[in-house]
Amino acid sequence: MSNRILVVEDEPRIARLVCDNLEAEGYRTIHAADGPTGLREARTGGIGLILLDVMLPEMDGFEVCKALRKEGVRTPVLFLTARDLPHDRVEGLMAGGDDYLVKPFHLDELLARVHAMLRRAGWADAPAEGRIGIGGGWVDLLTHDAQGVDGVKETLPVKEFGILKLLIEARGAIVSRNDILDHVWGGEADPTPRTVDNFVVRLRRRFEVDPSEPRHLVTVRGIGYRLK
Numbered sequence: 604m605s606n607r608i609l610v611v612e613d614e615p616r617i618a619r620l621v622c623d624n625l626e627a628e629g630y631r632t633i634h635a636a637d638g639p640t641g642l643r644e645a646r647t648g649g650i651g652l653i654l655l656d657v658m659l660p661e662m663d664g665f666e667v668c669k670a671l672r673k674e675g676v677r678t679p680v681l682f683l684t685a686r687d688l689p690h691d692r693v694e695g696l697m698a699g700g701d702d703y704l705v706k707p708f709h710l711d712e713l714l715a716r717v718h719a720m721l722r723r724a725g726w727a728d729a730p731a732e733g734r735i736g737i738g739g740g741w742v743d744l745l746t747h748d749a750q751g752v753d754g755v756k757e758t759l760p761v762k763e764f765g766i767l768k769l770l771i772e773a774r775g776a777i778v779s780r781n782d783i784l785d786h787v788w789g790g791e792a793d794p795t796p797r798t799v800d801n802f803v804v805r806l807r808r809r810f811e812v813d814p815s816e817p818r819h820l821v822t823v824r825g826i827g828y829r830l831k
C-alpha cells in the first residue's frame with residue numbers, strides 16, 4: 604500500500620497544516636488546490652489515500668469522487684467537510700467516499716483516521732471489480748450492487764451498504780454497535796443500538812440461507828456483530 608496521500612484542499616492554511624503533519628508522520632503528500640487538479644492527480648495512481656475537501660473551486664469533492672469511482676479508481680477517500688449534515692454524509696457515501704471528517708477537526712483525529720484507513724488491508728486486496736461473497740450472495744464495494752440468496756440483484760440502500768462495508772473491512776473482527784452508529788449514522792438524530800439491529804435483520808434476510816440461524820452475519824452478544 605502506497606504511503607502517498609493526495610490532499611485536495613483549496614484553503615492554503617489548512618492544506619499546509621495537513622501536509623506538514625502528514626509528512627512529519629512519514630507520509631508523502633501531493634497537494635491539489637481545486638477539483639480538476641485533484642482528479643488529474645488521483646488518476647495518476649500510486650496514491651494510498653485521498654483527503655478530499657467537499658467545497659472546492661470548479662468541481663466539488665463529491666463530483667471528484669464520483670468521477671473517480673466511475674472510472675474504476677478505488678483509492679480510499681476521506682472527505683473533509685465543513686458541514687455536518689446527515690444529507691452530506693449520505694451524499695458522500697453515494698459518491699463512493701469511505702469516511703468523513705468534519706471541519707474543524709483535531710489533527711490527532713485526522714492522523715488516526717489516516718492510519719486506520721491505510722491499515723485496512725481490504726482496500727488493497729479486494730478483487731478489481733470489488734465483489735465480495737457473503738453467505739449465499741455477494742456485494743460489490745464499488746457499485747454498491749448486491750445479490751442475495753434469492754438471486755435478485757439490486758443496489759443496496761445506503762445504511763445497509765455502510766454496515767456491510769464496515770463488517771467486511773473488519774475482516775472477521777467484532778464491530779460494535781456504537782462503531783456502526785458512528786460510521787454509518789454519524790451526526791444524525793436519535794438512532795439507537797436497536798436501529799442497527801433492525802438493519803442487520805434486513806441484511807440477514809438478503810444474505811443468509813436461514814436468517815433466523817445466521818452463519819455469516821453473526822451477533823456477538825452485548826457487543827455487536829462480526830462477519831464470518
Ligand code: CA
Binds near residue numbers: 612614656658659
Ligand atoms: Ca474548501
